[in-house]
Amino acid sequence: MRYLFAALLFASPAFAEGEPDAAHLFEIAGLEILHPWTNATQDNHAFVYMEIHNEGADPVEIIGARLLDGPQGYLVGFRMQGGKMGIASLPPIPVAPGKHLDLTPRDLAIRLDGLVAPLVAGQSLKAVLLTSAGELEIDVAIESMSATRHSHSGHSH
Amino acid sequence: MTSVWAALPVFMQNGLIAVGLLGPLLLVGALLLRGFRPWPLVRALLWRFRWANLMFVLLIAVSIGMGIGLIAQERGLRVGTAKAAEKFDLVVTAPGSELTMMLAAVYLQPAAVPLLDGFAYDRIARHDHVAIAAPIAFGDSHEGAPVVGTIADFVTHLAGDPVEGRLFQRSGEAVIGSAIDLKIGDRFTPAHGHGARAEEDAHDGFEIEVVGRMPPTGSPWDRAILIPVETVWEVHGLANGHRVEEGDRIGPPFTPELFPGTPAIIVRATEFWANYALRSEFTEAGETMAFFPGTVLNDLYRVMGDVRQAMSVMSTVNQILVATAVLLGLFILSRLFQRQLAMLRALGAPRRFILSVVWGYGVSLLLAGTALGLTFGFAAAALLSRLVTQRTDILVTASITWSEVTLALAFLSATSFLSLIPALVVLTRPIVENLQK
Numbered sequence: 225m226r227y228l229f230a231a232l233l234f235a236s237p238a239f240a241e242g243e244p245d246a247a248h249l250f251e252i253a254g255l256e257i258l259h260p261w262t263n264a265t266q267d268n269h270a271f272v273y274m275e276i277h278n279e280g281a282d283p284v285e286i287i288g289a290r291l292l293d294g295p296q297g298y299l300v301g302f303r304m305q306g307g308k309m310g311i312a313s314l315p316p317i318p319v320a321p322g323k324h325l326d327l328t329p330r331d332l333a334i335r336l337d338g339l340v341a342p343l344v345a346g347q348s349l350k351a352v353l354l355t356s357a358g359e360l361e362i363d364v365a366i367e368s369m370s371a372t373r374h375s376h377s378g379h380s381h
Numbered sequence: 382m383t384s385v386w387a388a389l390p391v392f393m394q395n396g397l398i399a400v401g402l403l404g405p406l407l408l409v410g411a412l413l414l415r416g417f418r419p420w421p422l423v424r425a426l427l428w429r430f431r432w433a434n435l436m437f438v439l440l441i442a443v444s445i446g447m448g449i450g451l452i453a454q455e456r457g458l459r460v461g462t463a464k465a466a467e468k469f470d471l472v473v474t475a476p477g478s479e480l481t482m483m484l485a486a487v488y489l490q491p492a493a494v495p496l497l498d499g500f501a502y503d504r505i506a507r508h509d510h511v512a513i514a515a516p517i518a519f520g521d522s523h524e525g526a527p528v529v530g531t532i533a534d535f536v537t538h539l540a541g542d543p544v545e546g547r548l549f550q551r552s553g554e555a556v557i558g559s560a561i562d563l564k565i566g567d568r569f570t571p572a573h574g575h576g577a578r579a580e581e582d583a584h585d586g587f588e589i590e591v592v593g594r595m596p597p598t599g600s601p602w603d604r605a606i607l608i609p610v611e612t613v614w615e616v617h618g619l620a621n622g623h624r625v626e627e628g629d630r631i632g633p634p635f636t637p638e639l640f641p642g643t644p645a646i647i648v649r650a651t652e653f654w655a656n657y658a659l660r661s662e663f664t665e666a667g668e669t670m671a672f673f674p675g676t677v678l679n680d681l682y683r684v685m686g687d688v689r690q691a692m693s694v695m696s697t698v699n700q701i702l703v704a705t706a707v708l709l710g711l712f713i714l715s716r717l718f719q720r721q722l723a724m725l726r727a728l729g730a731p732r733r734f735i736l737s738v739v740w741g742y743g744v745s746l747l748l749a750g751t752a753l754g755l756t757f758g759f760a761a762a763a764l765l766s767r768l769v770t771q772r773t774d775i776l777v778t779a780s781i782t783w784s785e786v787t788l789a790l791a792f793l794s795a796t797s798f799l800s801l802i803p804a805l806v807v808l809t810r811p812i813v814e815n816l817q818k
Contacts (some may be wrong), residue, residue: 301653303675304464304675305467306460307460309679314653319661324661
């Protein structure tokens with residue numbers, strides 16, 4: 225019984241945290257991309273979010289993204305104007321060495337335009353992140369329409 | 382289909398929704414009233430039972446007014462709080478709760494928060510993409526109004542040039558918010574702390590002169606007194622951020638070693654995009670925390686969104702209850718004049734004519750109640766806005782928008798359609814029995 229309890233304890237999600245999960249982590253020149261995700265949608269556009277850490281020695285600019293089958297994505301920022309949230313396209317944003325930049329809903333995102341098919345929750349999207357350090361292929365998890373974070377958000381990978 | 386709808390102009394979407402909501406009502410009306418003139422009889426019924434009818438209309442109006450007034454108020458509060466935070470693009474504080482820091486720095490809600498040192502301030506103020514780095518020092522008050530230490534550039538950024546007087550130019554001068562009951566040239570001694578336990582005599586010997594008044598901002602800063610940050614430090618017996626050889630100069634740059642500390646730095650970036658890079662750069666574990674008040678508010682609104690949904694559900698339930706009461710009321714009211722209707726039927730009036738009279742009577746009451754309800758809602762929203770503005774100093778301007786009008790139209794359409802039921806019931810009653818009553 226004691227061994228069974230220990231086995232269950234170590235198998236619990238709390239102990240699973242901290243384990244590396246390569247499926248959610250992507251890297252190029254010291255730039256780590258964690259948990260890229262988007263919401264399921266029927267529209268022809270979507271917002272992509274992620275956590276970006278610059279573990280390298282030089283600043284890296286985040287430029288935008290594109291899907292493997294063509295649609296382009298660009299950085300957009302959300303800001304309050306006249307008491308309402310508005311969206312503005314942004315130029316490349318630098319991430320200094322040792323710093324992180326979080327792309328989160330209603331704050332900062334990459335907007336993908338020209339989607340030809342609905343995005344279905346549970347599936348993923350192949351995309352290419354465009355940075356000043358080069359192009360990085362990432363898997364963007366498609367979360368539910370109402371999700372506000374990646375399913376594994378909060379886990380340290 | 383969704384994209385076609387989204388491509389339509391807002392006024393066209395609103396118009397189509399209104400047509401969709403009122404369509405069934407107009408269709409029923411056209412079918413029932415075609416070829417008849419029931420309105421003289423309807424008018425007579427309305428006048429004959431005017432007090433009962435008036436109560437009925439008031440019941441509907443109060444119900445609609447409460448529902449849309451509360452929804453409009455929630456939206457007004459949300460927009461008001463967001464507008465009050467618009468001048469605060471980026472706030473840098475010591476690590477802690479973003480919400481607490483935002484309430485303290487943006488809405489001037491007193492809180493004991495750790496201080497940032499002069500080196501942190503210097504690093505932020507010297508950044509290429511920082512246009513304004515304003516230290517905010519609070520903790521003192523005057524007759525309940527917070528006395529906030531800052532720099533002159535922040536006063537201009539917050540409210541523009543003073544509408545009266547000028548900006549402070551030396552330590553010991555103050556620019557007051559638009560709602561402060563002081564005049565240019567008045568002098569006061571700040572109390573240490575806030576509220577009932579503020580120490581009125583803690584800073585005896587220091588006098589601050591009012592030299593300017595800010596235009597209204599619609600934020601709690603309208604009820605604040607802004608003084609040079611150096612003055613705040615000096616009245617507390619601290620260094621004032623400058624070397625002795627600098628004389629009476631106020632404002633940045635400050636000497637980091639002589640900078641006593643600030644709870645928050647309000648940052649204005651040179652360009653919008655730079656805010657994101659600055660937030661990233663100024664967020665350092667254990668050192669500083671940078672955040673957008675707009676994003677914190679947005680998170681708060683998301684939680685409030687659940688409350689809004691609950692309010693909408695409560696409002697809908699309320700409308701359903703009132704709709705049920707309306708139907709019951711129409712049943713009761715139709716009994717009041719069933720003898721007259723039986724007489725009409727005995728004289729050979731067509732059944733559709735009787736139906737149109739009873740339905741027209743019910744719809745008249747519903748229409749009057751809905752129109753009055755919108756007026757009540759507008760009045761309730763205005764009254765609540767004034768109360769909330771007085772209590773929070775956040776300018777709340779709630780108004781009735783198309784979404785509230787849509788809610789009222791939906792109520793009118795549904796209840797008008799349902800009021801066919803009492804009208805049909807009238808026709809099922811035996812004529813002879815009704816004539817004997």
